[in-house]
Amino acid sequence: MLNNEILREFLLETHENLALLDSDLITLEKNPTEKNTLAQVFRTLHSVKGTAGFMGLVKLESVAHSAESLLSKLRAGEMRFNPTIATAMLQVVDAIREMLASIEASGEEGTGDYSALTAEVDRLREAGENEAPTVPSPAPAQVVEQRVAEQPVVEHPAGAAPIAPQPSVVPVMAPPPPPVAAHSPAETIVIPPPETATETKAANVADSNIRVDVGLLDKLMTLVGELVLARNQILQYSASHEDDAFLGAVQRLNLLTTELQASVMKTRMQPIGNVLNKFPRIVRDLALACGKKVRFEMDGQDTELDKTLIEAIRDPLTHIVRNAIDHGIEPPETRKSRGKPEEGRLRMVAYHEGGKVIIEISDDGGGIDEARVRDKALSAKLVSPEVAAGMSRQELLRLIFLPGFSTADRVTQFSGRGVGMDVVRTNIERIGGAVDIESPPGQGTTIRTKIPLTLAIIPALIIVSGGQRYAIPQVSLLELVRLDPQQALRGIERIQGAPVYRLRGTLLPMVFLDEQLQLAVTRGATDDLNIIVLQADDRPFGLIVDAIRDTEEIVVKPLQQQLKGISVFAGAAIMGDGRVALVLDVLGLAQRASVIPGLKSRAVGERERPAAPAESAGQTLLLFAPSAGGQMAMPLSLVARLEEFPRSSLENLGARQVVQYRGEILPLVDVSRELASLGGHACATKRHEDDASDTVSVVVYAAGEQRAGLIVDRILDIVHDQVATRARANRPGVLFTAIVQEKVTEFIDVAALVRAATTDLLQATT
Amino acid sequence: MTDSHQYCTFYLGDQCFGLDVLRVQEIVRYQPLTLVPLAHPMIRGLINLRGQIVTAIDLRERLGLPPRLEELEPVNVVVQTDEGAVSLLVDEIGDVLEVTEEQFERPPETLQGTARDLIQGVYKLADRLLVILEPEQVLSLPTART
Numbered sequence: 001m002l003n004n005e006i007l008r009e010f011l012l013e014t015h016e017n018l019a020l021l022d023s024d025l026i027t028l029e030k031n032p033t034e035k036n037t038l039a040q041v042f043r044t045l046h047s048v049k050g051t052a053g054f055m056g057l058v059k060l061e062s063v064a065h066s067a068e069s070l071l072s073k074l075r076a077g078e079m080r081f082n083p084t085i086a087t088a089m090l091q092v093v094d095a096i097r098e099m100l101a102s103i104e105a106s107g108e109e110g111t112g113d114y115s116a117l118t119a120e121v122d123r124l125r126e127a128g129e130n131e132a133p134t135v136p137s138p139a140p141a142q143v144v145e146q147r148v149a150e151q152p153v154v155e156h157p158a159g160a161a162p163i164a165p166q167p168s169v170v171p172v173m174a175p176p177p178p179p180v181a182a183h184s185p186a187e188t189i190v191i192p193p194p195e196t197a198t199e200t201k202a203a204n205v206a207d208s209n210i211r212v213d214v215g216l217l218d219k220l221m222t223l224v225g226e227l228v229l230a231r232n233q234i235l236q237y238s239a240s241h242e243d244d245a246f247l248g249a250v251q252r253l254n255l256l257t258t259e260l261q262a263s264v265m266k267t268r269m270q271p272i273g274n275v276l277n278k279f280p281r282i283v284r285d286l287a288l289a290c291g292k293k294v295r296f297e298m299d300g301q302d303t304e305l306d307k308t309l310i311e312a313i314r315d316p317l318t319h320i321v322r323n324a325i326d327h328g329i330e331p332p333e334t335r336k337s338r339g340k341p342e343e344g345r346l347r348m349v350a351y352h353e354g355g356k357v358i359i360e361i362s363d364d365g366g367g368i369d370e371a372r373v374r375d376k377a378l379s380a381k382l383v384s385p386e387v388a389a390g391m392s393r394q395e396l397l398r399l400i401f402l403p404g405f406s407t408a409d410r411v412t413q414f415s416g417r418g419v420g421m422d423v424v425r426t427n428i429e430r431i432g433g434a435v436d437i438e439s440p441p442g443q444g445t446t447i448r449t450k451i452p453l454t455l456a457i458i459p460a461l462i463i464v465s466g467g468q469r470y471a472i473p474q475v476s477l478l479e480l481v482r483l484d485p486q487q488a489l490r491g492i493e494r495i496q497g498a499p500v501y502r503l504r505g506t507l508l509p510m511v512f513l514d515e516q517l518q519l520a521v522t523r524g525a526t527d528d529l530n531i532i533v534l535q536a537d538d539r540p541f542g543l544i545v546d547a548i549r550d551t552e553e554i555v556v557k558p559l560q561q562q563l564k565g566i567s568v569f570a571g572a573a574i575m576g577d578g579r580v581a582l583v584l585d586v587l588g589l590a591q592r593a594s595v596i597p598g599l600k601s602r603a604v605g606e607r608e609r610p611a612a613p614a615e616s617a618g619q620t621l622l623l624f625a626p627s628a629g630g631q632m633a634m635p636l637s638l639v640a641r642l643e644e645f646p647r648s649s650l651e652n653l654g655a656r657q658v659v660q661y662r663g664e665i666l667p668l669v670d671v672s673r674e675l676a677s678l679g680g681h682a683c684a685t686k687r688h689e690d691d692a693s694d695t696v697s698v699v700v701y702a703a704g705e706q707r708a709g710l711i712v713d714r715i716l717d718i719v720h721d722q723v724a725t726r727a728r729a730n731r732p733g734v735l736f737t738a739i740v741q742e743k744v745t746e747f748i749d750v751a752a753l754v755r756a757a758t759t760d761l762l763q764a765t766t
Numbered sequence: 767m768t769d770s771h772q773y774c775t776f777y778l779g780d781q782c783f784g785l786d787v788l789r790v791q792e793i794v795r796y797q798p799l800t801l802v803p804l805a806h807p808m809i810r811g812l813i814n815l816r817g818q819i820v821t822a823i824d825l826r827e828r829l830g831l832p833p834r835l836e837e838l839e840p841v842n843v844v845v846q847t848d849e850g851a852v853s854l855l856v857d858e859i860g861d862v863l864e865v866t867e868e869q870f871e872r873p874p875e876t877l878q879g880t881a882r883d884l885i886q887g888v889y890k891l892a893d894r895l896l897v898i899l900e901p902e903q904v905l906s907l908p909t910a911r912t
Contacts, residue, residue, distance in 0.1 A: 517803035580800040
């Protein structure tokens with residue numbers, strides 16, 4: 001019955017307005033006399049009410065109506081804005097949001113009951129009415145207006161008084177000036193009702209703006225990307241010509257394209273305020289919930305950033321803010337005893353620097369205690385004691401970015417669950433950004449994130465390996481090293497077969513690209529050796545390639561579904577000559593080459609390589625007992641979390657058990673059963689069905705995007721062990737057996753196990 | 767004519783194959799391929815189709831036929847999918863043929879192996895057989911490892 005087009009417009013517009021409402025209400029809470037803001041809030045709710053009424057959305061209309069009535073009292077100055085009103089109004093905003101979401105999903109307002117909320121709002125209004133007489137602020141503006149309207153002549157002498165000397169100077173002219181003089185002072189008092197002014201301004205803004213579908217902008221961006229490439233081709237071609245007219249035209253084309261590219265990029269730019277404006281509300285709610293007092297300051301909301309990036313930074317920033325309030329800023333009493341103001345300060349600043357956007361979030365809380373960080377990291381076995389002992393304060397602080405790290409002594413609703421800053425860092429790095437931390441002892445913490453302006457066009461280094469060209473994004477590039485054949489012979493040393501190079505005294509692990517990509521080796525012993533020093537996850541490594549070409553601006557395009565599984569490629573790009581080149585994913589490459597821990601690529605057609613003995617020597621292991629008995633081990637690096645789920649929360653999805661975990665479906669793999677079925681015989685579970693425990697121990701395994709839960713009987717221990725004695729495995733799914741803690745232990749091949757067990761699920765999702 | 771279909775036909779060796787003409791976006795002559803290391807052996811590489819990067823699947827490899835002679839340049843049959851275009855590399859391109867339902871027959875039971883799932887059926891033309899491929903099946907690559 002509703003006109004869809006109008007409804008969509010309405011939803012779109014109201015969503016935008018609601019975001020403004022949040023921040024406006026917070027402003028009002030701090031500064032109750034802010035007339036313009038109040039007027040703005042009033043207008044928004046008024047238009048929501050109006051449109052809702054027009055479309056027959058009764059509930060929405062009534063909620064908006066009661067809020068509007070309350071606001072009109074406030075606007076008339078009969079009541080003052082206070083925190084109670086702010087809370088009620090924010091609840092109104094939430095209620096409206098809820099209804100909008102429901103309307104968007106189903107076309108109905110939903111079943112929510114908001115009568116309690118409207119009653120509360122009405123009560124506040126009536127309370128205000130009753131105390132109204134005691135508030136002596138009965139709209140002074142109106143009085144002035146009346147006086148002017150009724151008695152301009154009476155006002156006249158008073159208004160003329162200040163300019164009395166003037167008429168005496170030019171007496172002849174005396175009759176005309178007085179009325180003018182009388183009017184102008186009166187008008188200056190009456191005319192500026194703030195709404196009129198802002199309303200005309202708003203109308204102008206609406207006139208000079210149009211809504212454009214983001215898909216269209218994306219398409220435009222792609223086309224411009226192509227145009228840039230075509231321009232590059234023509235430029236290359238024109239270099240071999242001497243026709244002046246042609247060269248002139250090419251020159252113009254070049255300039256125009258560059259300008260067009262810049263302008264189109266601009267259309268996708270949005271002020272970062274679109275994200276930041278949500279934070280006053282988040283901070284307020286969090287501070288209330290944590291029992292802390294926080295003053296929130298923002299700066300640089302106008303800083304512009306590509307739209308896709310704006311969306312990508314929302315979650316990481318929220319996380320940082322949560323941490324700052326929950327862990328950073330101390331409770332008021334503690335602050336008082338430390339001689340700080342009770343109210344903590346949280347500051348969020350965004351600005352441009354060197355072609356990047358910097359966002360700093362700083363608090364004046366207790367700062368980070370590096371000793372505590374070290375202890376936590378040690379107890380979580382994230383670093384070895386020897387390494388930790390040699391770390392500087394800054395290096396210790398950076399440990400908080402490691403997966404599985406949490407300093408919170410207690411788990412709160414908001415943070416401290418061990419998934420934290422590592423996720424922030426991964427998310428920021430995924431968009432080519434970087435995070436760093438600064439925390440002078442006792443003086444609060446500053447988290448600084450650096451984000452590129454856009455993702456669409458990136459500079460890349462073009463290299464050749466095995467006769468094919470590849471592009472490497474410049475962001476992960478540290479330096480280039482070239483060794484002549486003699487140097488190469490001496491320079492590359494081997495530790496147990498693993499090649500390394502001494503770069504200014506530090507050992508740099510070497511990775512041969514052709515080897516990793518299983519290409520035919522075309523490098524001769526007499527060629528120069530080209531080393532590209534790259535950085536993956538803070539760890540530098542050298543990539544050996546056949547030749548280094550040029551740097552080029554490329555537009556990275558995702559690979560199609562058939563090639564998605566290959567983690568060493570981030571995408572593909574069309575080069576200046578029109579051919580396609582693959583873009584290397586430095587992180588994926590490093591993982592594949594075991595420079596950084598992670599799952600070996602799941603690429604189809606790749607040789608299965610059992611874990612080399614050298615890798616597993618002296619690693620940290622998780623020991624567990626599978627349901628069929630015995631002791632098994634897996635590298636702790638593959639473990640994301642250890643969880644216990646109530647048995648009742650397990651659900652069945654086809655033949656597979658799954659559990660809802662952090663808003664996702666986590667496939668479960670019973671280790672014993674899966675090993676048995678890999679071996680081709682039925683599972684000899686010794687688990688008694690009348691098992692008294694009603695919880696299930698699950699090892700959450702994560703590698704790249706893939707997650708799975710391994711069901712085990714119980715977790716035994718985490719050990720750091722040199723696995724000395726080892727014997728060949730006697731069944732599939734087991735890498736080898738060894739003796740750990742004086743017990744025969746099977747080292748399971750987690751990746752293979754999970755892959756075997758979840759193939760059906762994976763196929764369903766890809 | 768309710769029961770007539772149009773098929774875009776092409777050859778692998780002597781065998782004539784057909785794909786629903788509505789699924790075929792265009793035919794492109796041989797394009798230089800960018801190889802994708804570590805990819806499935808059926809994927810021959812990537813081509814640049816007017817700014818779009820398209821994956822090229824070797825149909826010979828997909829159907830389990832012997833590899834194409836080196837000197838033969840394959841032709842791209844570009845097929846539309848939900849995830850963009852994909853190219854199938856074939857030996858030679860034929861005509862668009864209109865056939866009727868009476869000429870159709872299910873594949874014979876003797877046809878076994880990988881090819882069976884990929885074939886919808888056969889049209890008996892006057893001078894030859896036209897084998898109709900199932901586009902979804904052809905384009906979804908089997909997982910090599912189990």
